[in-house]
Amino acid sequence: MDVLSDVLSSVRLSGSVLFTAEFTEPYGIFTPSSETYAQMLVPSARRLILFHLVTAGNCIARCNDNLWVEAHAGDMLLLPYGDALSIADAEDVSMRSIFELVPPLPWAGPPQVTCGGGGSSMRLLCGFLHANELLLQPLLADLPKLMVIRGAEAMPRLRSLQGFILDEMGSARAGGASMVQRLVELLFVESLRHVLTGRFDGPAPPLASLGRIRDPRPHCSLSLARAAGSDRTPSSLALLRG
Secondary structure, three states: OOOHHHHHHHOOEEEEEEEEEEEEOOOOOEEEOOHHHHHHHHOOOOOOEEEEEEEEEEEEEEEEOOOEEEEOOOOOOEOOOOOEEEOOOOOOOOOOHHHOOOOOOOOOOOOEEEEEOOOEEEEEEEEEOOOOOOHHHHOOOOOOEEEOOOHHHHOHHHHHHHHHHHHHHHOOOOOHHHHHHHHHHHHHHHHHHHHHHOOOOOOOOOOHHHHHHOOOOOOOOHHHHHHOOOOOHHHHHEEEEE
């Protein structure tokens, strides 16, 4: 069994769509680090894995204070560590916090967020995943904080999963919420497989990191993670980083 399969077979993933959004030019939206709100969504979480699907239009995005990157319809912004993210139509626009736009929790379902000046529109579908961070460490170690998976270059299954999520979100079929949750989990797994081939925009992970995940032999870091259980002390994380 390869390392990816071995880790995923030991990890319980949970996730869902947070909200959908339509932003019209000019707009600038800031989402703080997931560490500031993770426990409002998952009480046991320290941070979340975040993704943003651009379902229509174009935007620019950046993680923390790094360089801006372009994203287009069909692209996915993946933040494996849940860092702060800015999304805008131009670099010099003023920013509004996403928490000014979404209604207070709890939500009956993913809210629709609208904002902007009435110009050309861009649509997003935003969601999250959570898992035992210690067990996921062999997969997430050294990945870029923001990756752009290009829809035009994505594997057919990745594009199909995005379409299935949008279809379930737009329907009122029985079991729709559960289907969306499962599809989000599959989207993350398929995205990880995509990352392993290096088909994304962003700083390349160290070759040693990718080699460790591609290695078909179970890696010792997974055994350490299992042994550590829920221990998240600096010493246990240092062991995982090798």
